[in-house]
Amino acid sequence: MHLDPFELHRPATVEETVALARELAGRFDYLAGGTDLLANYKMHLNAKPHLIALDRLAPLRERRLDRIGAMVRLAELERDGAIRSAYPALAEAVDQVATPLVRASATVGGNLLVDTRCFFFNQSYFWRASLGFCLKADGDRCHVVPQKERCYATFSGDLAPALLVLDAEVEIVGPDGRRRIPLASLYDEGGDGIRRHRLAPGEFLAAVTLPEAARRRSSTYAKLRVRPSFDFPELGVAVACRWAGDRLEHLAVATGGLETYPRRWDDVTAPFVGRRASSELFREVGAAIRPRVRPVHNTFLPPDYRKQMTELFVRRALERLAPTSGAAG
């Protein structure tokens, strides 16, 4: 397997990067760890003639409790005791990404922007040509939900749900300067498997920031997959909460691996805040989220099962995070 020739740019400063991005507009991809991008390029999936590598940008490699650079490797996060204990959901998500070999190169930014996946997309050129190309690369139709408008490829990053429930924000740098938005706004509810994030042309992720409040919450991440390593999430559930005694003061639930973007379910969870810990509560939250998720059949496990498991995973996550006393049966 080979990569088609491209030009590789390795700017040393943020300014240089922005200038390059402006110059090459539309003809490049950013390259972080390359574990997603290069595999896709080898399959000739939407390869571009230029790559801008972010590996020389020192500020993107900074790792602090409140700010994690986009180029921080997952292997570094995995070994960072302070970050692990501050954000258990993040630590659990990192631990479950791919394999140690992938995590050695994979970055936080790359994980948040990992391309969406589909049985009919993550295939060689030969495979796709033999079926007829699809909307997401080289074609004009969808093989999963037969129509020609929308792509249903599944968002399969593990970190996003965890960071969503921790109220993370992302720092974005681009031709129009620097901005900071909630992570949730990075993902486009109006988009699809192709228009999968809201970065403006030329923009890149510089860092993820985490509020102090996130450190005062208990949180967890659970992942459904066939094998305990290698496999992308068939479902990822992150939950963060804070209890005052046995009263729920704060609750956030996010899911990934189900739809074209990861989602946080604030409208569903809001009514439950203020309730006392109980197994009914945990069950109700899960049951309220289940009907809202809409997986399609483009991953290994069937969508109805993933949907059922969503309910269960939410319930179990809450059980795990229940206040030690008072979470009576």
Place this chain on the structure above:
Amino acid sequence: MPGARRIRFGLNGHPVEVTAPPERILLDLLRDDLRLTGSKRGCDLGTCGCCTVLVDGRPTLSCLTLVHLVEGREVMTIEGIASPHELHPVQRAFVEHGATQCGFCTPGFILSAVALLRENPQPTRAQIVRAISGNLCRCTGYTKIVEAIEAASRAGGAG
């Protein structure tokens, strides 16, 4: 080769300089240009671990690594693990414990194990299993691989 550049990096303890275009993959450079064929090509897509090398001491998939991005870094392949006269303790343990059958996955496992033992000379079984969970073996069922790494650890296998 359009865009080819001279790239310097450390390879098995020696500085090397190669000329490579930007799209050159490290595994291809090692196997095809430098004829270091100990790193194996099992899938080319990050899904088997046969191509594992150490980059700055960390086990890394050479099939998903661009040569240009290892500029200035230290690459160690299976060929650099043993001294010319003696096997590394991990290698010895793999032979003695039957942890290599067809051998195609073996270089990758050994590099993962060597890196683990350097970071954590006395790993638990669970830590060993986790450290090799990116390497696929179709022959051994992993049992003897785990045993060999445990034995190397007992023998002071950080090497």
Place this chain on the structure above:
Amino acid sequence: MSSGPLRSAAPAAMRLLGGRIPYVEGPLKVTGRAEYTDDLARPGMLVGKLLRSPWPHARIRSIDVREARGMPGVFAVLTGDRYPTPFGVLPITRDETALAVEKVRYIGDIVAAVAAQDELTAERALATIRVDAEPLPEYTDPRVGLRPVDEPIHRRGLNGTNIQKEVRQHFGDVDAAFAQAPVTVRVHGSFAGVTHAFTEPLVTLAEATPNGRLTVWSATQVPHYLHRTLSEVLGIPMHRIRVIKPEVGGGFGGKSDPLPHEIVCAALAIESGRPVKMLLDREEVFYTNHGRHPTENDVRIAFDAEGRLLGYDIEAVIDGGAWSSFGTVTTYYNGVLAMGPYRVPNFRYVGHRVYTNKPPSGAMRAHGGTNIRYSVEVAFDEAAEQLGIDPFELRARNALPPNSDTINQFHISSTSFLRCLEAVRERSGWASKFRQLPYGKGIGLGCGFYISGSNSPIHFTPKMPQSTVHLKADMDGGITVHSMQADIGQGSNTLLAAIVAEVLGVDLDRVHVHPVDSDVSPVDLGSYSSRVTFMMGNAARQAAEAMRARLVRAAAELLGAPAERIEVGHERFFWPEDPARSVSFLEALHKAMEAEGALQSSGSFTSKPMGGSFKGARAGTAPAYSFAAYVAEVEVDVETGVYRPTHIYAAFDCGRPLNRLAVEGQIEGSIHMGLGQFMGETMNYRGARLLNPALLDYKIPMPEQMPEIDVLLVGDDDPDGPFGAKEAGEGPLVATLPAMANALYDAVGVRFYRLPVTPDVVWKGIQGRRAAARRWKGN
């Protein structure tokens, strides 16, 4: 030289055999110095690439390769018309061609090939080739192909159907047996296809030289069949072809057919006059397949009230894919490999293997014996429950005794099946666990039976030996061993060296197993049907004994003692009368060489005729059989269906284990592969299209998923096996799957008849049981 089984027991004390012998090539493998085909390079070497069919079934109208031919850097372009001679691993079903002729029959079928200066040029050349083809109806459901179809995939299909092979066998009177049976059980098994997924992709290197010779290096487990097929298809006599087998990164049956890319690569080398290497990518390896057949079987078993077997009534529909491959054998095996480990008094089998427009299926580890074994062993578990008999007891009551014959005339020389049962029952703590573990935890028994080498080889004539081993010892005191047996990781080189060293009394480092090279290696039929230890082992022993006789004569002369009384010590020969005086191995060797120069000796193995005289009687005959009894323990998360085997106790009868390290490795690896088929591996077809031609979505178990494994080797010496040994390469797989199924049943009370059993399937099963308000262990 005499041939056939040796019928001599193992010597009382052995120095090497029976111990744990690390692989002789281990140091090369752990340092990256072992050479696999893709590690080799030849001066001026080109890259070969294949154009594959995007259609599942189509008639080729024309192929235009003019542009490709004219491209700079392109040295040869091939299409099917150039070498159209059909071939196939079984001489009776030659239905493959190197490149498609007239029709393509599956997505991935080879249409054209290019040899070019580099990969990029080759791919660009392929992209210019225009294929005009008329799509034909596609057949992906083997049941449809049982009846006449509009466009049979092959002309040789039975009566206008897509049936490649039909087997009908009936022994005894099955209808009468079932009519009077108080207890009958029935299992409909349904098995997704699985594939070998060896880590080393398929690869071949070929070079045609001006002296009229062709040299082919290939990742093959049967170099001899490749040799013959190259000769037949390319029209070059065998003696002008040299086949070399470098180190091979796993085979499991997937490198045993002569494969089309091997022939195409050689053809490109001939056409271009340059060495050509063809390395398939992982997706192409999936299309080449030849893995385990997608299968449906219907197994009915009748018992009397005491649990004695009355009969089997078996049907199987086997999805063959586009070609025959080993399919005729597969069709027989899916019935007759149910003949052990139990005594079956009445037996009926109807099997059909049907062509479909999918990548061909073929032989995969425990070929033909895995899926039928699953249904039989699950049926036994159901029967035990119905009869109220412990599953161990039910099996023990029906065990075939040693030195017996099955109703279809398989001869069971040795069996330690009962001892396997006892050992595993004891070790697993069965008595205190079965049906007594809490809900969600379970324990199950599954048993196994497999051939130790096919007695019905694919060969020029059955009179020729199936294995030959040559030894050469020269002044340096080294012994070179030549044989075409194919080490693919299972340790046959090590066994070969150890047998020779054992017999001659020398250290292992004196023995050098020469890499397989048809110019020097005498024919052995290679690594399939678990034949190597048995057949090569006997041949090696015979060769070594022949050489030993000469050394002993020389030693006797030096010692002035009678040759019959000379004994072999460690690196020396002595006369027990006067043990202080001895001659070293080297002294004896040099003495012997005075008469004839370097010593050479030869040994061979030819299996004796066996089996009945009815049609298909030889299918499944083997000089010995292996037996197994496995207990699996599982833990199920009953809310998600996610489960994990926690422990597998594997009692196995491989006769006398000659290299315990290798035997354990085979058993552990087989369990891993069996677990893969049970837990998640699947050739996931949507119609004719393989959705997962990639390792990411082909779910080979990872280390976290592996149970603790206790290997219990409880075999008695086999009378005909070398030093009492039988096979351990394939048989250890089959018991794994039903042991898992029966353990899951014990855990959650649900039977699983479709493989793989992924978590969603378990979850659905549990839900189904709950919905029907059927309680299990109080839940």
